[in-house]
Amino acid sequence: MNDPLETLFRRDRAAIVATLARRLRDLDLAEDALQEALTRAAARWPVDGVPDRPGAWLTVVAWRWALDRRRRHALLPLDEALEYPAPASADEVPPLTVEDDKLALILACCHPALQAESRIALTLRHVAGLDDGEIAAAFLTSRPAMTKRLVRARRKLRDSGASFTLPTSEELAPRLASVRDVIASVFTEGHLASGDKPAIRAELCQEALWLARQLHDLTPQDAETTGLLALILTHIARLPGREDHGRLIPFAEQDIGLWDHDSLTEARALLSRTGRGALGPYQLQAAIAAVQTFAAFERRPVPWLHVARLYAILAERSPSPVVEVNRAVAVGRAESPLAGLLVLDAVAADPRIATYVPFHAARADLLERAGQRDAARAAWTRARDACVNSAQRAEVDRRVALLA
Amino acid sequence: MQYLLLCTNNPDAWNDPGPAAGDGVYDDWDAYTKAMADAGVLVSGAGLHTPEVATTVSVRDGERVLLDGPFMEAKEHIIGVYLIEVPDLDAALAWAAAIPNARTGKTEVRPVRPELTTEATLARA
Numbered sequence: 001m002n003d004p005l006e007t008l009f010r011r012d013r014a015a016i017v018a019t020l021a022r023r024l025r026d027l028d029l030a031e032d033a034l035q036e037a038l039t040r041a042a043a044r045w046p047v048d049g050v051p052d053r054p055g056a057w058l059t060v061v062a063w064r065w066a067l068d069r070r071r072r073h074a075l076l077p078l079d080e081a082l083e084y085p086a087p088a089s090a091d092e093v094p095p096l097t098v099e100d101d102k103l104a105l106i107l108a109c110c111h112p113a114l115q116a117e118s119r120i121a122l123t124l125r126h127v128a129g130l131d132d133g134e135i136a137a138a139f140l141t142s143r144p145a146m147t148k149r150l151v152r153a154r155r156k157l158r159d160s161g162a163s164f165t166l167p168t169s170e171e172l173a174p175r176l177a178s179v180r181d182v183i184a185s186v187f188t189e190g191h192l193a194s195g196d197k198p199a200i201r202a203e204l205c206q207e208a209l210w211l212a213r214q215l216h217d218l219t220p221q222d223a224e225t226t227g228l229l230a231l232i233l234t235h236i237a238r239l240p241g242r243e244d245h246g247r248l249i250p251f252a253e254q255d256i257g258l259w260d261h262d263s264l265t266e267a268r269a270l271l272s273r274t275g276r277g278a279l280g281p282y283q284l285q286a287a288i289a290a291v292q293t294f295a296a297f298e299r300r301p302v303p304w305l306h307v308a309r310l311y312a313i314l315a316e317r318s319p320s321p322v323v324e325v326n327r328a329v330a331v332g333r334a335e336s337p338l339a340g341l342l343v344l345d346a347v348a349a350d351p352r353i354a355t356y357v358p359f360h361a362a363r364a365d366l367l368e369r370a371g372q373r374d375a376a377r378a379a380w381t382r383a384r385d386a387c388v389n390s391a392q393r394a395e396v397d398r399r400v401a402l403l404a
Numbered sequence: 405m406q407y408l409l410l411c412t413n414n415p416d417a418w419n420d421p422g423p424a425a426g427d428g429v430y431d432d433w434d435a436y437t438k439a440m441a442d443a444g445v446l447v448s449g450a451g452l453h454t455p456e457v458a459t460t461v462s463v464r465d466g467e468r469v470l471l472d473g474p475f476m477e478a479k480e481h482i483i484g485v486y487l488i489e490v491p492d493l494d495a496a497l498a499w500a501a502a503i504p505n506a507r508t509g510k511t512e513v514r515p516v517r518p519e520l521t522t523e524a525t526l527a528r529a
Contacts, residue, residue: 113493113497159515160493160513160515161405161407161492161496163491163492163494165492167494171498
């Protein structure tokens, strides 16, 4: 980040942007206004001292600048701007914890009317506070391309009249689902490490965790959000054991001593609050991760039959080839390698699976255990061809060498 | 804010089995139109003849050119339009999703530029 003041406010900025965006109904203008306020703060605060409520100061200055900009550009009839009169002083600005505004901002950034990639980009930019360059690097694209995407997305929100208020209770459920999927995508991107940028990967995982916590704080009764947070915590706990000298270590071989105990404890506590009624996909995934993780952590054998059954329920709830691959692995352990191979065969024709490394790796592993070494070797080759980073490739190479 | 709902239909999709009951989609266009009017969101609208009876008009090199048919040849075509006035995008999307052929057709929701409504234009004249 360029500006030290901006770094200081990176987490709090979401609340300020949310307050401004709701009233201006224009995320672009809100961001520009905040930027203007930060510039003025950088000039004034070293001289006048930092105000008691810096967030409120920034909000007021930004708000006044934005209204003035609007008047001068005559973008909207004046009476619409007056609908939300500018606070006269910083004392009149409601405290920064405007939960409704923050949730509304997250919901707006994750609006289903936007492309999935745009939702992720907007959320990272305006909620998590990353800058265009950081987001571009994380998603292996150029900074100008990412800026263009963000500008287009903000324009769509503004010109299509997306509001930055909370939707009705009927609309809230699908909108929250969209937010969860965005957060999960951010985490997956960080966790999978596509491309070779380990430093950014870890940061993305932490951003996803922070976003999940924000959402959980704003909607504490929502079991699916609790599930998502537990899922992310479980995976983050295992991160230290996941890579060693540039090789991706499989779950079964990880050094449990490296796992983060505190995150696991928190995940367990969160999970104990879910599980009432029909389980949604994130609660299911969290349960699956927990069953495996805690068995390993407590040095018990993994109850693979239980895991396989949970995957079967997940497959019914939200079917996908990825779920089937994971289910195949579990079935391969619970029943037999051949049984697992049958599950894989059923999805082999899906075009999405062709470049999915875990499919080929699972297949190769099952074929090996079924005694079909030549077929296994061919499958490892296909896995290697599909690898997107060197850590994955290193693990595949190790398995091929063992097979020889 | 005003939105134009461009209701389209694809004749191929029309052969789908009938929709399941009770998911908020109106049974027919009359009921739908009346619901919009009752809700106070309807500005205007109309159902259209099919594209075969359309004529496309342009002027090129000073000459008026007429084409027998719609401006774009496609199976999917516009069957009707609604101009609605609602508070925000979500409200417009909700109405679009309630259209009688929502399960087989598609509806484009296009925001109207507030300064370019005919009302605003005429007010400036």
